[in-house]
Amino acid sequence: MSCGICLEKLADPLCLPCGHVYCAHPCLSGLVATTSTDFTAECPTCREPFHTVRPELACLPKAFHKFALPSLRRLYLDLEPSHQSTLESRLAASEARIATLESDKDRLLRAGEQHAAAARAHSRGETEALRKVSSLQAELQRARTEASRAQDKAIDLAGRLVELRAEQQVTAGDLGDASAVIEDLKAKYSKLKRHCRSLEASGREEVEADSSSFVLKKRNSDVAGSSSDVQGSTPKRLRVIRPLPRGRSSLQTPITAPLLARLGAQGGLGSPFRSGE
Ligand SMILES: [Zn+2]
Ligand SMILES: [Zn+2]
Known part of the structure; x- marks a missing residue:
């Protein structure tokens, strides 16, 4: 200019x-x-x-x-061209800086929105956790009540166990007595069995003697009588001597009802007089 x-x-x-x-x-x-x-x-x-x-x-x-x-x-x-170029470069730098700041602003806005969403999610999670904590505390209280109840029950059971052990000792003593009674009964049973066999043997001998005498008598009558009489007459029945009845009255030892129940519970002996021979 x-x-x-x-x-x-x-x-x-x-x-x-x-x-x-x-x-x-x-x-x-x-x-x-x-x-x-x-x-x-x-x-x-x-x-x-x-x-x-x-x-x-x-x-x-x-x-x-x-x-x-x-x-x-x-x-x-100020018409210096170098100054103008400096101004232009400063303008370009400022525009670039403005663009950078704009992008930074968008990025910060997005980050802020993300942080706000995270904060909302955290708040929801905190509320949920607080509710869960309160429910867990109630559950803990219930569990404590149940534990104290179970402890009382355990104390009762321990007392009951002590009583049962005392009863078991008493029952063991009774069992020893019952075993002695069983041994005694076994000895009596074998003795009675031997006695029955001897009785059977004597009865059998008696029957054989009777039958031999009957055969001799029959032969004599056959020789004396006619054959028509033999065909018309009916044969006489043989008298059979049975062995002595073996009833419960033959037992000399009194058997009480608890003892019988205990014997039946042990599944062992049963009645010796009903066993097969
Ligand atoms: Zn002028
Ligand atoms: Zn001039």
Whole structure:
């Protein structure tokens, strides 16, 4: 940008109210010094007049100071191309930084939403866990009550076990007595069996003697009588002597009902008088 008076690069530029810009020294100061009349000069480009003095603000009320502007104003132009490129690079860097910040903002928003969702899930989980804790505490209370009940029951069972052991000792003593009784009964049974066999043997001998005498008598009668009498007559029945009955009355030892029950429970002996021979 060049000066309209000296046609060179602007040095300490001043701007007129019409907008044209000139060098302050010596171009515009020389113009004012040579052409101004009555504190007024004209723009050398568009011929518009402008005031060459600044009004004295001390004579004006303070409220009007902002309206009393100087006609000539300084301009600060920086037309260095290196500075412009620097500004462009700074602009590009700023735009890149803005884009980065925008992406960071989106990323932070997404992260914030994720954290909020996680916090909501954590809150739900905490509520669930608190409810579970309360239910577990109730269950623990119930378990403690049941444990104390079971402990009382165990104490009762221990007492009952002591009683049962005492009863077992008593029963063992009874069992020894019962074994002695059983041995005694076995001895009596074998003795009775031997006695029955001897009785059977004597009965059999008696029967054989009777039958031999009967045969002799029959032969004698056959010799005396006729054959028609033999055919018409019916044969006489033989008298059979049976062995003595073996009833329970033959037992000499009294058997009490508990003893019989105990013998039956042991599954051993049974009645000796009903066993097969
Ligand atoms: Zn100039
Ligand atoms: Zn002008």
